[in-house]
Amino acid sequence: MQHEQYLVGLFQQDILVTHQYFDYMRQAVDLPEKRLQLAVLWDVFNLLYEKKLHKQRDFEMAVDWVHARGYEHPFMLDYICQSMGWDAEVIRKQLLVIAEHPLTKLRAAV
Numbered sequence: 001m002q003h004e005q006y007l008v009g010l011f012q013q014d015i016l017v018t019h020q021y022f023d024y025m026r027q028a029v030d031l032p033e034k035r036l037q038l039a040v041l042w043d044v045f046n047l048l049y050e051k052k053l054h055k056q057r058d059f060e061m062a063v064d065w066v067h068a069r070g071y072e073h074p075f076m077l078d079y080i081c082q083s084m085g086w087d088a089e090v091i092r093k094q095l096l097v098i099a100e101h102p103l104t105k106l107r108a109a110v
Contacts, residue, residue, distance in 0.1 A: 033074065033083075034083060034084070036075075037074065037075065037079075037080040037083060037084070038080075038084075040075050040080065041077075041080055044062045044065055044066065044095065045095065045098070047059055047061075047062035048062050048063070048066075048095055048098045048099040049098050051099070059099075062099070063096075063099050065077065066092055066095045066096060066099070067092075077091065077092060077095075
């Protein structure tokens with residue numbers, strides 16, 4: 001799917017050699033906790049990206065999750081980003097851009 005390619009690009013460093021990317025991804029999903037964290041992030045991404053296909057309440061909950069800050073539990077955005085070694089503010093900003101644009105406009109921009 002096209003939005004899967006967008007998601008991969010969202011979390012990549014600016015310059016990354018191919019073997020570095022695959023080494024990183026292999027290490028990142030070695031632990032069950034990290035796989036679950038990525039699944040949570042993937043679900044939020046899908047809710048934001050395809051908002052017309054989901055209930056408004058689910059979309060609003062996803063937006064609230066993106067806005068929430070802190071490390072109280074392992075499924076908060078800040079906690080997930082920290083465990084993956086990502087900048088939470090960059091990810092938050094990109095997720096909010098996705099939430100603000102309808103699916104058709106985002107596909108045209110990618």
